[in-house]
Amino acid sequence: MSSFPRPIATTRSVTGISTGKLAVWWLIASEIVIFGGVLGSYLMHRIGHPEWASQAAHTNTVFGAVNTFVLLTSSLFAVMAHQAADQKDGKKAAKFLYLTTLGAVIFLIIKSVEWTGEIQHGFTITSHTFWSFYYTAAGIHGVHVIVGAIIMLVIANDARKGIDLQRVEAVGLYWHFVDIVWIFLFPLLYIAK
Amino acid sequence: MSADATTPHDAAHGGGHTTHHYPYVKIWGVLLVLLALSVIGPMLGHPIVTLLTAFGIAFVKAFIVIKYFMHLTVEKKYIGFLLLVMIAFMLVFVGGVSPDVMKHEGQRWVNTAAQDVVTKGLAADKAAEGHEGKHE
Amino acid sequence: MSSTATATKHEDHGHDSHGHGPDAHAHHPEQNFFMKYLWSTDHKIIGMQYLFTGMFMALIGGFTVYAFRMQQAFPGMSIPGYGRVTATDYNALVTTHGSVMIFWVAMPVLIAALGNYLIPLMIGCDDMVFPRLNRLSYQIFLVSVIVLIASFFVEGGAFGGAWTSYPPLSAKAQYNLTPLGAPMWLFAVALEFAAFLMGGINFVTTVMNSRAPGMKMFDVPIVVWSIIIASILFMASVGPLIAGAVMMLFDQTLGTAFFDPNKGGDPVLWQHLFWFFGHPEVYVVMLPAMGIVAEVIATFSRKKLFAYKTVLYTMIGTGALSFFVWAHHQFIAGIDPRMANIFSVTTLLISIPVAEMLFVYIATLYGGSIRLTTPMLWALAFIGEFLLGGVTGIFLGSSGADIYFHDTYFVLAHFHYTFFPIAFIAVFAAMTYWFPKMFGRYMNEAWGKVHFWGTIVSFNFIFIPLFLLGARGDHRRIFDYTHFPDLMKPGMQDLRILATLSLVVLLSFQVIFLVNFFLSMVKGEKAPANPWKSNTLEWVAPSPPPHGNFPEGLPTVHRGPYEYSHPDRQDDYWPQNAS
Ligand code: HEM
Ligand SMILES: [Cu+2]
Numbered sequence: 001m002s003s004f005p006r007p008i009a010t011t012r013s014v015t016g017i018s019t020g021k022l023a024v025w026w027l028i029a030s031e032i033v034i035f036g037g038v039l040g041s042y043l044m045h046r047i048g049h050p051e052w053a054s055q056a057a058h059t060n061t062v063f064g065a066v067n068t069f070v071l072l073t074s075s076l077f078a079v080m081a082h083q084a085a086d087q088k089d090g091k092k093a094a095k096f097l098y099l100t101t102l103g104a105v106i107f108l109i110i111k112s113v114e115w116t117g118e119i120q121h122g123f124t125i126t127s128h129t130f131w132s133f134y135y136t137a138a139g140i141h142g143v144h145v146i147v148g149a150i151i152m153l154v155i156a157n158d159a160r161k162g163i164d165l166q167r168v169e170a171v172g173l174y175w176h177f178v179d180i181v182w183i184f185l186f187p188l189l190y191i192a193k
Numbered sequence: 194m195s196a197d198a199t200t201p202h203d204a205a206h207g208g209g210h211t212t213h214h215y216p217y218v219k220i221w222g223v224l225l226v227l228l229a230l231s232v233i234g235p236m237l238g239h240p241i242v243t244l245l246t247a248f249g250i251a252f253v254k255a256f257i258v259i260k261y262f263m264h265l266t267v268e269k270k271y272i273g274f275l276l277l278v279m280i281a282f283m284l285v286f287v288g289g290v291s292p293d294v295m296k297h298e299g300q301r302w303v304n305t306a307a308q309d310v311v312t313k314g315l316a317a318d319k320a321a322e323g324h325e326g327k328h329e
Numbered sequence: 330m331s332s333t334a335t336a337t338k339h340e341d342h343g344h345d346s347h348g349h350g351p352d353a354h355a356h357h358p359e360q361n362f363f364m365k366y367l368w369s370t371d372h373k374i375i376g377m378q379y380l381f382t383g384m385f386m387a388l389i390g391g392f393t394v395y396a397f398r399m400q401q402a403f404p405g406m407s408i409p410g411y412g413r414v415t416a417t418d419y420n421a422l423v424t425t426h427g428s429v430m431i432f433w434v435a436m437p438v439l440i441a442a443l444g445n446y447l448i449p450l451m452i453g454c455d456d457m458v459f460p461r462l463n464r465l466s467y468q469i470f471l472v473s474v475i476v477l478i479a480s481f482f483v484e485g486g487a488f489g490g491a492w493t494s495y496p497p498l499s500a501k502a503q504y505n506l507t508p509l510g511a512p513m514w515l516f517a518v519a520l521e522f523a524a525f526l527m528g529g530i531n532f533v534t535t536v537m538n539s540r541a542p543g544m545k546m547f548d549v550p551i552v553v554w555s556i557i558i559a560s561i562l563f564m565a566s567v568g569p570l571i572a573g574a575v576m577m578l579f580d581q582t583l584g585t586a587f588f589d590p591n592k593g594g595d596p597v598l599w600q601h602l603f604w605f606f607g608h609p610e611v612y613v614v615m616l617p618a619m620g621i622v623a624e625v626i627a628t629f630s631r632k633k634l635f636a637y638k639t640v641l642y643t644m645i646g647t648g649a650l651s652f653f654v655w656a657h658h659q660f661i662a663g664i665d666p667r668m669a670n671i672f673s674v675t676t677l678l679i680s681i682p683v684a685e686m687l688f689v690y691i692a693t694l695y696g697g698s699i700r701l702t703t704p705m706l707w708a709l710a711f712i713g714e715f716l717l718g719g720v721t722g723i724f725l726g727s728s729g730a731d732i733y734f735h736d737t738y739f740v741l742a743h744f745h746y747t748f749f750p751i752a753f754i755a756v757f758a759a760m761t762y763w764f765p766k767m768f769g770r771y772m773n774e775a776w777g778k779v780h781f782w783g784t785i786v787s788f789n790f791i792f793i794p795l796f797l798l799g800a801r802g803d804h805r806r807i808f809d810y811t812h813f814p815d816l817m818k819p820g821m822q823d824l825r826i827l828a829t830l831s832l833v834v835l836l837s838f839q840v841i842f843l844v845n846f847f848l849s850m851v852k853g854e855k856a857p858a859n860p861w862k863s864n865t866l867e868w869v870a871p872s873p874p875p876h877g878n879f880p881e882g883l884p885t886v887h888r889g890p891y892e893y894s895h896p897d898r899q900d901d902y903w904p905q906n907a908s
Contacts, residue, residue, distance in 0.1 A: 007456035008883065009449060009539040017269060019458045023534045025272050026564070029279045030526055033568025036283030041572065041587075041598055044287065044295040048307065049593055051314025054321070065232050072228065072254075076221040079262045083214045125585055129593035132585040136575060169212075176262045180255045187247035191235050282565055282652055289656060289672075290601040292665045299665040306590035314593075 020170040028177045031144075035181050038140060039188065042133045046192070055130040056193050058123060063114040064190035067107055068182060074103025075179040078152075078172040081159075085168035090159045093168045097156035100175060104149035111142060134189055141185060144178045215261045227254050370460035371876050375467050376446030377767070382474060383438035386429050389478075391836055393426040402822075402829035404809045417506070419808040420489030425481070427492030428514065431610070432521050433474060435752035439617040440563075441470070441525065443759060444532050444556040446767065450867035451553050453541025453884040453906070455877045459531045466527040473520035480513035488514035491806065493603055496588035496596045500580040512581045519574045522567050529560035541866065541906075543886035547637065548905065550865050550890040554641055555620030559613045562648045566609035573602030600662055604655035611747065612651045616644055618715075618755035619686055622708045625758050626690050627891045628863045629705035630697025631901050634891040636689050643689075647682040654679055660728045661735050669728040676726030683719050687712055698894075698901075702861075703777035707758035710785050711750045718746030721796070736806070739799025742792045749788060757781070760846070765860045769872040770853030776845045783838035790831035794824040862902045865890045869906055 010019060017025075046052055081096035115135075125135040152175070155167045227250050234246020259265045265273050297304040297311070366374060392410075399406065400414040407413050414422065445463065449456050457463045481487045488510040490499035502508035536549065536557050576587040577599065586592035588599050627634040634640070656664055656672040690712055699705070721743040725731050734740060757780075764772045795803075803816055810816050810825070859868040866886070870878050884906035892903035 007454070007458075007460060007877075009454040009456050009535060010458050012454065012539040014540050015269065015537050017272075017538070019534055019538050022538060023459065023530050025268075025275070026530045026533055029275050030530070030564040030568060032276060032279040033283060033565055034571050035568075036280070036286065037569030037572030037602060038575075040283055040287045040290070040569070041294075041576070041602070044291050044598075045593065045595070048295040048297060049311055049314070051311055051318060052593070054314075054318045061232060065228065068228055069225065072221065072224050075258060075262055076217055079217050082212070083217070086212055086214070125579065125583055129586050132576075132579065132587060136579060136585075136587075140572070140575065173263055176258050180258055183251050183254045183258070187231065187251050191231065191243070191247040193235075279565060283569075285652055286569060286601075286605050289605075289653075289668065290598065292668050293663070294595050294598050294601070296665075300667055302663060302665065304590065304595075304663075307593070307595065310591065310593050 018166050018170075020167055021173065024170045024173045027174065031177065031181075035140070038133075038137050039184065042137060042188065045129065045133065046188075049129075052128075052130040053193055055123075055128050056189070058118070058121070059134070059190050059193075060114060060117075061190045063110060064186050067110050068186050070103050070107045070110065071179045071182050074100045074107070075176050077103065078175045081156075082169045082172045085159065085165040088162075088165065090162040090165055093165060094156040094160035097152050097159065097168065097171075100172075101149045101152045101156070104145050104152070107145055108142065108149075111138070137185060138189065141178070141181055144181070148175050148178055212264055213267060217261070220257060220261045224254055224257060227257075368464070370456070370464050372445045372449050372457045372460070372463060373767075373874065373878075375463050376442050376444075378467050379437045379445060379470070380442035382471065383434050383442060386433040386437070386474065390426050390429040390434055391839070393422045393429070394832065395836060397422040397426070398829040398832050400808070401810070402826040404811050414808075416808045417486060417489060420491075420806075421481075421487040421507075421510070423806060424489050424491050424514075425487055428518070429477070430748070430752065431492060431614075432518060433477070435614045435748065436521070436525060437470065438756055439614050439752065440556060440559060441466075441528055443552070443617060443621070443763075444528065444560070446763070447867060448532055448535055448553055448556065449539075450766075450870060450874060450878055451550050451865050452536060452539065452544060453866045453869075453879070453886060454535075454539045455879065455883065457531050458535045458539055462527055463531055466524045466531070469520055469527070470524035473517045473524065476513055476520065477517040480510045480517065483509040483513065485510050493607070494577070494599075495603075496577070496580065496599050500577060500588050502581065512578060515574055515578050515581070519571065519578075522571055522574075525560075525563060526567065529564050532560045533557055533564075541884050541886045544905075547641075548886055548889050550620075551623040551634065551637070551640055551644075552617065552620030555616040555623075555644055558644050558648050559616040562609045562616075562651065563613045566606045566613075566652065569602045570606035573599060597659070597663055600659050601656070604658045605652075607658065608655040609648070609651045611744075612647055614751050615683075615747070616648070618711065618751040619644070621755045621759045621762070622690060622711050623693075624863075624865070625704045625708040625762050626693050627893060628762075628861050629700045629702055629708070630694050631700075631893045632693055632697035633893055634689075635692040635695075637889065637891065640686060640689050643682045643685050647679065647686075650675065650679045650682065654726075657726050657728075657731070660731045666728075673726060673728045677723060680719055680723055680726070687716060687719075702761075703772070703774055703781060704758045704762035706778065706781050707754055707761065710781070711754045711758065714746060714754060714785075714788070715750040718743060718748075718750065721746065733802075734799065736804060737799040738795040738803045738805060741805055742795040742799055745792050745795075749792075753784070757784075757842070762861070763867075764846075764849065765856035766867055766870075766872050766874070768850050768853070769856055770849055770851075771856050771860065772849040772853060773845050776841055780838055780841045780845065783841070784835060787831045787835035787838065791828045791835060794828040794831075798824050798828075859904075862900070864892060864902050864904050866905055869904060 013019060015022060077096045077099040081093045081100065084090075084092035084096060118131075123131050125132050148171070152171055155164070155171050158164050159168055231246050231250040231254075234250070235243040237243075265276075292299060297307040366378075369375065396408055396411040396414055397419055399408045399411075400419060405413070445457070485502075485507040488494075488499070488505065488507050490505050490507075490511065494515070498504050499511055502511065505511050536553060540549070576585070579585040580587050580589070586594045588594045588596045590596060623634055623640060653675040654672060656668060657676045660669050660672075694709075721739070725734055725740060725743055761772055761777055764770075798821060801818070801821065803821065804813075807813065807816070810822070856872050858871050860872075861868075866884055867874075869884050871880065886905045887908055888903065888905055890905055892898075894901045895903050
């Protein structure tokens with residue numbers, strides 16, 4: 001087997017939705033319940049434990065807000081990459097995807113600075129169950145950011161050469177989903193005090 | 194996942210690409226204004242305003258991203274339905290669990306451990322506030 | 330090392346093949362053994378990998394049950410082939426048996442093996458839409474197997490906190506005494522979930538997008554539908570448990586307190602997270618079994634499946650309802666009694682669609698020209714045995730009765746009357762039915778029937794005694810009953826011994842199956858492409874199908890899958906692709 005021949009199955013599209021995009025929609029569906037499980041558990045505890053408010057008061061809204069800004073902006077780049085890919089402009093699509101990835105990296109840098117500070121102040125994952133949820137929820141989200149960034153780099157590299165442009169939209173969908181999860185994490189972890 | 198996505202052929206099979214593109218930068222601007230509102234709102238310190246601005250606006254932001262960035266509204270109907278069903282299952286989950294986990298007592302049962310944690314925690318908060326008060 | 334190098338190279342080549350387009354399939358150079366069987370992206374090979382791994386895991390599951398049942402029947406005895414079972418061993422054996430049979434036998438065989446093997450063939454295309462993702466899914470699954478097996482040999486031994494892994498026992502090493510076994514078990518389960526999520530997305534996308542031209546929604550065979558619905562159920566229910574597994578892993582390894590009520594957590598939350606997945610999970614494995622039985626019964630009664638659409642809607646309905654019943658596992662776990670009422674009602678409701686499917690199958694049999702081949706015997710046995718499992722579920726679903734029955738052998742017998750038919754009886758039906766397709770040869774019918782009767786009779790002799798014991802209050806998960814005079818009333822130990830001896834008989838009959846299976850693979854009578862004269866598309870391909878499946882060109886579909894004994898036709902079957 002000298003090359004990887006794409007099966008004919010891959011080229012069919014009975015639904016009219018391209019296969020990659022359809023798979024991403026299903027991926028998002030299964031991710032909804034993963035985040036639903038964490039956030040649901042957190043929410044129930046948070047409401048049942050009014051005393052957690054004094055812990056939540058120590059989170060830093062500025063970090064959270066700046067990171068929301070970063071992710072929203074990276075989402076903008078992702079959708080512009082999609083637009084460029086639709087215009088069959090692989091170079092431009094790649095450029096925007098690189099910018100999206102840059103957003104992911106900035107997000108992660110801000111996150112590490114924020115967490116380092118908090119851990120130095122004694123707010124560790126074991127110091128209180130509020131912080132356990134805080135780190136776990138944001139941590140699971142962070143893993144998605146990392147994975148998304150890596151996939152975007154791979155796809156951007158192909159797109160630059162004009163290969164598989166339809167993937168740009170698919171990865172964009174995933175990225176918007178990661179953004180939406182953060183849109184909800186932000187008030188849940190930072191604003192409700 | 195996407196590393197395995199489709200061939201260029203696919204687009205042709207998929208009825209061609211007809212995604213309608215919106216003025217994305219303007220939409221992004223709207224999102225930023227909403228973000229600002231969701232930060233400023235809770236600063237007013239009014240519980241209802243906090244709830245509306247923090248969580249209400251999150252829903253609006255999510256809606257905008259879904260509609261304009263993800264183009265869900267022009268996607269096949271069943272995709273949106275699928276996502277809604279997933280969210281509905283999560284509501285069922287929370288609905289079934291919260292009587293046991295969110296509440297600490299019910300019909301002929303009391304979760305004394307959780308109640309203790311709450312009382313102790315609140316008492317500690319009060320003590321800490323008192324402390325700070327004295328220092329100032 | 331060299332193998333990895335080959336792999337990478339192969340991947341690289343993958344990228345510049347995009348220009349080939351649909352006819353890239355025409356040339357298939359000879360592949361070496363490694364590429365053909367271990368690094369293949371062919372759905373059939375991957376299906377086989379899952380099948381053989383599942384069969385291997387079934388041996389582990391079978392061996393563990395042998396060891397701990399012997400300990401129950403003959404407490405303190407040195408067991409031939411194992412030695413003395415200590416209390417710690419006992420817990421580890423029970424846990425391993427349960428988790429292996431559900432997560433590493435039922436799931437991989439019913440969903441992954443059959444799904445991979447059958448879906449592309451039955452919908453008439455050449456492979457899954459994401460072949461490399463498919464390969465990755467198996468590889469992750471294999472890693473999960475390795476992690477699980479490794480956990481038997483680490484310090485402290487394998488995890489012993491039951492397949493449900495309830496905290497606080499599972500969350501703290503100072504309670505479960507398996508500081509490494511517990512997290513490794515959890516990690517293995519999580520990897521397995523990841524593998525099946527990938528597989529599920531692949532299955533669903535393939536069936537949605539890559540059906541043969543002409544194959545409309547209601548032309549899809551029921552077994553494919555059932556695997557798809559099961560995959561969706563899995564996707565929709567496993568999320569909270571994945572989240573819960575992360576929380577549990579942090580409790581075990583970092584010392585967080587998600588499930589510790591003294592620090593603001595809640596142990597009941599784990600039970601909810603687990604059963605919100607756990608109950609849909611039983612339908613995840615049940616639906617494919619029901620699908621297999623539908624195929625086999627229609628073929629061997631030479632009759633159109635009765636009420637195709639009803640079966641389909643019933644499956645969807647069962648799947649949806651299964652999200653509303655989970656707390657029936659927790660009736661006496663400290664949940665609010667008012668919630669218990671609600672969950673009682675939903676639980677009793679769900680037995681309606683389950684019964685409906687069985688009725689539909691009986692209606693299919695009615696008036697058919699029935700052929701009692703080995704697969705048909707298995708399918709018929711499934712209906713009878715599963716019925717008992719479903720009926721006893723109704724006793725348990727009534728929360729009042731469950732106060733008594735919970736955690737007794739009655740529960741255990743209930744779910745074995747459901748799981749054994751699913752994971753073994755239906756799987757044997759599938760294996761004997763599709764064996765000619767998979768290997769191009771028949772299995773031996775006479776030995777197949779010996780295996781069938783030996784298995785079915787001994788199965789009932791295991792679990793009927795356990796029903797009786799459970800009704801007498803015999804508690805589950807007890808290492809040595811001689812310490813409990815209440816549970817050593819006259820006759821009780823005799824029933825335990827009867828169940829254990831029947832188990833030994835059942836296990837020894839499986840040797841017949843294994844020998845028949847592997848011998849027939851090389852020595853069996855050669856089978857034609859369509860040995861049972863079935864309609865579905867996999868029988869259009871040669872047996873065994875080559876890479877690419879349909880050398881004569883991919884089929885086009887003209888009708889539904891169950892047109893048997895059509896009045897306008899001379900033949901009593903009408904293949905889906907025949908014009
Ligand atoms: C016909 C509908 C069914 C009903 C009404 C039903 C009801 C129940 C109830 C109420 C329990 C909890 C008993 C207790 O722990 O006290 C239970 C346990 C169980 N059921 Fe079913 N069930 C049904 C079908 C099934 C099926 C189809 C399967 C498997 C594929 C299954 C597998 C199990 C398992 C594994 C357990 C016990 C798990 C454990 O505690 O380790 N049930 N069932
Ligand atoms: Cu259940």
